[in-house]
């Protein structure tokens with residue numbers, strides 16, 4: 035049996051998992067950031083990723099419901115606010131949430147809002163991967179559920195590279211289209227610092243540390259599988275499943 039790692043070793047082991055398995059290494063991600071995709075392939079990415087975005091607050095609500103202290107709930111509930119936004123109240127202006135901003139991103143690449151929200155045309159593997167994440171968080175221990183969000187330790191870097199590359203390479207992408215990503219690196223740093231501290235404090239036995247590492251590996255696979263699905267369905271040779279979105283479907287009325 036492996037011995038207990040100290041805090042530094044454990045954190046380094048978690049970061050190593052990201053270095054080896056996070057979706058910054060996926061071929062689809064590289065094509066996307068290097069400007070090698072067609073507009074249609076970027077549309078497929080925007081459409082499918084909407085499903086991930088839409089389920090993030092669902093999984094965060096299930097974590098929130100299991101947290102036993104005010105401080106932990108306060109920390110976690112901010113994630114739901116970030117994605118769902120806020121109505122105007124007490125003199126505070128309304129805040130557009132991440133889901134709304136993702137719909138704007140999809141609109142920006144020409145997709146119809148109702149079509150995007152309907153979930154029609156999403157790849158089967160996108161649905162299976164995202165649903166597996168929601169089920170994992172519901173069914174596993176609270177420590178594993180929180181650990182599965184630790185991929186966000188690595189997202190600020192990939193978001194920076196992706197946004198910069200997309201803006202530079204695609205004439206149909208503007209800063210406004212990518213507004214979703216403006217606040218994400220700061221939010222992801224705050225959220226992953228919180229989740230990392232929780233995992234470092236609460237993995238008190240070697241088997242807890244292993245469970246945290248397995249949860250992070252699982253989540254890397256959730257992200258990887260989504261990009262696999264896009265690659266195998268929309269990059270040559272495209273094996274698009276029946277009923278999945280095809281170029282030209284679900285366009286907004288005034289799409290160029």
Ligand SMILES: O=C(O)c1cc(C(=O)O)c2c(n1)C(=O)C(=O)c1cc(C(=O)O)[nH]c1-2
Pocket residue numbers: 090132182183184185186187188189192193218257
């Ligand atoms: O653009 C990305 O590469 C990326 C990655 C991840 C991630 O690592 O799970 C998230 C996001 N973005 C993101 O925008 C987001 O809201 C988010 C929430 C979570 C989570 O597991 O709670 N991951 C991510």
